[in-house]
Structure formats: C-alpha cells, structure tokens
Amino acid sequence: MRIKIKNLSNPTSVQFPIVIVKGCVENYTQEVWKDAGTRTFLILHHQSSGSVKRCEEVQMEGLKFKLLVRLLPGENILTFDFLGIKDSLHVWYSEPTNEHTVRLVYVIPSDHDGKFQGPENSDCSVESAQQRILLAGELLQTVVAESLWDEGFGRKSFNLEHDVHILHSKLSTEECWTADKESLWEDIGREIMQSQFKHKKCKYLAFLCCTKYVNPNKIEPFSFAQVLKMTKGYVALGGGGLGLFGTASLWTWPTHLTKVQTRLLDEQRIDSRTLMDDSAYRGTVGGMFATSLGSVLHELGHCFDLGHAPTGVMARGFDDLDLYLTLCSRKPVSTGRSSLVPCSNWKLSPEPPADFDLILDEGHGSQDPSSPRFTSIRRTESVSKYLENYARRRYKTETSQSGCGVHWTEPCARILSKQKWIQISQCTEDKVYLQCIQAPLCCDPDTLEIREAGGKFLRYWTGAQEILALTDAEILVNGGGENTGDGGGGCTKKGVIASGVVITQCGEVIRMEYDRIKNSIIIKK
Structure with a gap:
C-alpha cells in the first residue's frame, strides 16, 4: 500500500500561495477497502522552516483526496499519513518577480456605507468583503496555474497583489443602479485610472458593493432573467484591463481557506425570496459560490484577451469550479445548461473609451523568475522535467472523462500562457x-x-x-x-x-x- 500524489512532482516550485494537492491510496488490500473505501481520512503534517506548522485530518472518498494548502515562503514539507503509511511532498514557494500584476478593488458609491447584501447575522462589512475578495483572487491564481498545467503549459499564474484597494466612487448608488453595464464599466474604469492606485502594468478586478436584490412581494423567481430584473447594480463584465462584478454572491464566498471546500459542497438552499440566486439553477450556497467565482475567472480571461470558446472556462465551464476544487461527483453543470451563456448575453467584451488607458502594451519583462535550489535532492533538471510531463499526461488521461468544464481550449491556453501577466519573456x-x-x-x-x-x-x-x-x-x-x-x-x-x-x-x-x-x-x- 502506498500514498500517491497525482498532480505534483516532488519537489515542486511555485510562485503563488495556495496549491491544490490531488492524490489517492494505491495497492490497498480488500480489508482496507472494506473498512475505509467509502469514506475515511488521512493525516497531513505541514512543516515549514523545520517546525510543524499544522496537523489536520484530510477527508477521503474512495481512498482519493483533494486538498488546498496555504504555503509559507521557502520550503514546505507536506507529509501524508494513512494507517501508518507515509509519503512526503516538498513544495517551494517564492514570491513572483513579474512586474505585471492584478489588483483587487472594492468599489463604494459616494452615498453608501460599503456593506454588501447578505443574510441576516452574516458579516457584510467592508473588512469582511476585503477578506473574501482576496481569498477569491488567490483561489483564481491556483485554478489558472493548475488548469494551464493540465493543458501542458506549465504551472504558472498571474501575480496578485496582497491588498484589496478601496475606491470611493463619485457615482451615487442610484447612478450605479440605473447605468447600463457597459457605461458603468467605463465610469468605474475611468475612476480607477484617475486614482492613486493606477498603474500601467496592472489589470483590475473590481467589485461593486451596492448590488441589491429587491423582491418586495417575496415571490420565488422561475428564471434567471426574472432574478436579474429584481437585482440592482448587477454586473459581470470583463475586457481590456478591467473586470467589474456585482456583489450579490459575495456572502457565499468564505473568508478562510479552510472553509472553501466545505462551502463549495454546501447544499443549503438559497432563499430566493430574499437573496439573489446566481447558482446556474442549482439553488444552493455551494452552487452560487462556484458560479459567481467562476464568472470572475471567465471575465478575467477576457481581460487576458481570450474570446468565447466552444467549451471550457470561456464557455460555461466555469460553473464547474466546485468539481475542480473538491471531490464532488455530481454531473457537470456545463453539460446540461445550454440555455445559459457567458457574459449574460454573449456580447463583445467592452473596449475602454479613448480618454483612459486600460489596454496596456508597454514594456517587456526583463527579469527571469528565480528558482530555489534543491541541494538535498539529487535529480537532474532533464529528469525532473520528464517526470513532471509524465505526471501531467497521466493525470490528464485519468481525468479527461470527468466532464469538468474548468479547462482551456488550446488557443485559449496558448494565448493565456503567453500573457505578460502570466509569463516573463525577454523580447x-x-x-x-x-x-x-x-x-x-x-x-x-x-x-x-x-x-x-x-x-x-x-x-x-x-x-x-x-x-x-x-x-x-x-x-x-x-x-x-x-x-x-x-x-x-x-x-x-x-x-x-x-x-x-x-x-x-x-x-x-x-x-x-x-x-x-x-x-x-x-x-x-
């Protein structure tokens, strides 16, 4: 019996703080399967810089596991223990050196207190919003890196700033509610480019705090079109250097990494009489988290010059983010929701007006990313690369039949992987x-x-x-x-x-x- 890590070579080096680890137990006996095959757990010991950082139970289903791990700078040693059988994975985390970054922005209208809409007794404060948005950005870093690796383009992602900036907009709440999406996108983009956190090498993901679901008669909507009619300030639009989003789903986003998988699997029903249901007709908290975060990934793709694709994230595959990040075994949403289209109406992504620059074309990356030196492990670079490619090909073969929509078509993956925000390349x-x-x-x-x-x-x-x-x-x-x-x-x-x-x-x-x-x-x- 042994523990096998399926998606990461040993050692692995990354430049983003959260990794997804996928693995299983192999060569087990019938007795082990009888006792633990349906549902059990293994123990994870996480060490960094020679001291134990934490110890936790990792849930398994069918002797398979999938977990999200927050890394500390430097070497991280992840030791897995199942019935006394152990295996260790070495992951090196270093800060990215890419000058091109993605910035997160929380937009507060001039007459608004900054609180987003959510259920009673939930923390909808500005500080809570910043925590949720930052964690979401880190999760998207991980998904981009892992999905590019799935397609054979290496485990690389965009550089994300560790802060969520506050933009106090000159627009009133009513102006945000009544403006059409494209005009609102332009107005917020213009304000960002006139703010103190303007930077010519940044792309922005901005979240409008005043999105509000208004259902005075407490009816249960029969379609998403009806939901949209009752939602003020709803937007999900990306292009050029800006992705702009409403916050009606923000309450479903967790504030801590340990809650991410639990929240994605949360089957609690959304009360559509009082709260917007943006879950791709699943009607659950987990579905709403997956769809809303997935839509941010889709619009970020537009910011990285991706168009609409026949399948995958740039179609409606982003709904399946819960399948990608957990062991959830439901039928993929993307295979059965042909009536749903990305970007609400499948229109061209907006271009910025001439008087502000959100499409950037300046400069070439001149720095090479630094790589940590693995002095304790004797393995040539060519052998490590061969094993990494072998692991990727085998893992992709094993998962290709799952139907999960979180993937990139080849042209999308190629364009994404070459972006200055993703890869540093000397011209x-x-x-x-x-x-x-x-x-x-x-x-x-x-x-x-x-x-x-x-x-x-x-x-x-x-x-x-x-x-x-x-x-x-x-x-x-x-x-x-x-x-x-x-x-x-x-x-x-x-x-x-x-x-x-x-x-x-x-x-x-x-x-x-x-x-x-x-x-x-x-x-x-």
Whole structure:
C-alpha cells in the first residue's frame, strides 16, 4: 500500500500561495477497502522552516483526496499519513518577480456605507468583503496555474497583489443602479485610472458593493432573467484591463481557506425570496459560490484577451469550479445548461473609451523568475522535467472523462500562457512583418486567432512559420466558414470574421477587427 500524489512532482516550485494537492491510496488490500473505501481520512503534517506548522485530518472518498494548502515562503514539507503509511511532498514557494500584476478593488458609491447584501447575522462589512475578495483572487491564481498545467503549459499564474484597494466612487448608488453595464464599466474604469492606485502594468478586478436584490412581494423567481430584473447594480463584465462584478454572491464566498471546500459542497438552499440566486439553477450556497467565482475567472480571461470558446472556462465551464476544487461527483453543470451563456448575453467584451488607458502594451519583462535550489535532492533538471510531463499526461488521461468544464481550449491556453501577466519573456526584438494583417511585430508570433461576432472562436494558427506565411485572403476565407480540415484550429462551422488577436512570443498582443467596407483586416486602435 502506498500514498500517491497525482498532480505534483516532488519537489515542486511555485510562485503563488495556495496549491491544490490531488492524490489517492494505491495497492490497498480488500480489508482496507472494506473498512475505509467509502469514506475515511488521512493525516497531513505541514512543516515549514523545520517546525510543524499544522496537523489536520484530510477527508477521503474512495481512498482519493483533494486538498488546498496555504504555503509559507521557502520550503514546505507536506507529509501524508494513512494507517501508518507515509509519503512526503516538498513544495517551494517564492514570491513572483513579474512586474505585471492584478489588483483587487472594492468599489463604494459616494452615498453608501460599503456593506454588501447578505443574510441576516452574516458579516457584510467592508473588512469582511476585503477578506473574501482576496481569498477569491488567490483561489483564481491556483485554478489558472493548475488548469494551464493540465493543458501542458506549465504551472504558472498571474501575480496578485496582497491588498484589496478601496475606491470611493463619485457615482451615487442610484447612478450605479440605473447605468447600463457597459457605461458603468467605463465610469468605474475611468475612476480607477484617475486614482492613486493606477498603474500601467496592472489589470483590475473590481467589485461593486451596492448590488441589491429587491423582491418586495417575496415571490420565488422561475428564471434567471426574472432574478436579474429584481437585482440592482448587477454586473459581470470583463475586457481590456478591467473586470467589474456585482456583489450579490459575495456572502457565499468564505473568508478562510479552510472553509472553501466545505462551502463549495454546501447544499443549503438559497432563499430566493430574499437573496439573489446566481447558482446556474442549482439553488444552493455551494452552487452560487462556484458560479459567481467562476464568472470572475471567465471575465478575467477576457481581460487576458481570450474570446468565447466552444467549451471550457470561456464557455460555461466555469460553473464547474466546485468539481475542480473538491471531490464532488455530481454531473457537470456545463453539460446540461445550454440555455445559459457567458457574459449574460454573449456580447463583445467592452473596449475602454479613448480618454483612459486600460489596454496596456508597454514594456517587456526583463527579469527571469528565480528558482530555489534543491541541494538535498539529487535529480537532474532533464529528469525532473520528464517526470513532471509524465505526471501531467497521466493525470490528464485519468481525468479527461470527468466532464469538468474548468479547462482551456488550446488557443485559449496558448494565448493565456503567453500573457505578460502570466509569463516573463525577454523580447528578442527580431522584428518581423505580419503580412496578413499588415502589421510589424516586435518578435515572432505565437498564436493567431480569429473570431466571429460576440468574440466567438472561429479558427486559430500557431507557430511563427505558419502564421507569417498567412495571407489576408486565407484569413478571410477561413473566417468565412470554409472547412479547412485539420490544420490550425479547423473551422468546421459557418461564421463571419469580426475580430481577432495575435500574441507574440514575448506576450505582446495585437488586436484586429474586420472592416466590412474595405473587406480587409485592420489593426484595432
């Protein structure tokens, strides 16, 4: 009998504070399965810097486990103990060196006290909101890193600031309630760019505290459209450098990591007569936590230049965040909710107005991330890389049939992994000219994707050689719905190109759109 860690090599090095550990017990006897196969636990000892940090029970189901661990800077030794059988995992945590960061903002209207809506007797204070939002940001770091690793792009994530900034808006509560989503996005974005925490290398996730569900007749809504009509200040919109969200679901977000999995599995029913139900028709506290946090991940994807995809996080796969972070075995929401669409109405993500800059294109990362030295473990870099890749391939094979919607399509994963906020890459400055869109690039292109109206995926190409050889006619024909076979992204449905992006090896992003009058691709200003 042995304990096997399925998703992390030993040792592992990360630059984000929370890791997800997935494992199981193998080679057990029939007696062990009879006694512990249905539901049992193992013991986790967490040591850092030579002292025991904590000891806790980890719940298992079917002799499998999945847990979230908060790391301390430096070496973390995680020792698992099941019936006297032990195994240890070494995880090194170092602070990220990426200058491009994601900032969290809590927006308070000029006439509001800052408290968000929630059940009676729950802590809805500004301080509680900051705790919930910060933990949510850290969880998204973990999900991005783990899901990119699932797709073969390494366990890397965006750099998140450890504070939640307070923006005292000039807008009144009523103005926030009556403004349309796009205008509210623009107004909040403009205020952020005029505030003291403006920074040209930041993207922002902002949360509007005044979202309010108003149901005076205490009816039980029969559809989400009806729920939205009774919700003031509801928004979930991302693009450029800003994702803006309402806070009607914030009360379901925990303040401490130890409560995350319990909350995701919480089957308590939401009283839709008094509180907004944004749970993808599940009607539970756990479902609302999963869907609302997942929607932040989806809109963050738009901020990282991702369009809508046929499957995965950039479709409706974000609803399945509970499946991804726990041992929950329910049917994935994303496979049975075709009536639900991302971004509420599948519209193009908004672009910022000309008078403030939330789309950033300056600077190239010049620093290389530092890696800790594992002097006590004799393993060559090539062997470690081989074992890491082997573990990833095997784990992905084992989990591919689960149906969990938290994954990235290949073009989304490629574009995401190359972002300056995700990866530090020194630009080679080997300037090239991309003939198909008549644009100079600072270095070789990595991925080119074209999209139809609504930012919906049409086709993509990868690799400098293939992309540089493209002509504008090829893009227009492929974007017009021709079946192009197996090359690139293989457009297999009719569609008309409306927009697209190119990302270079160093993370520079060029946005383009289709000019119907000129019948040509132009660079978006």
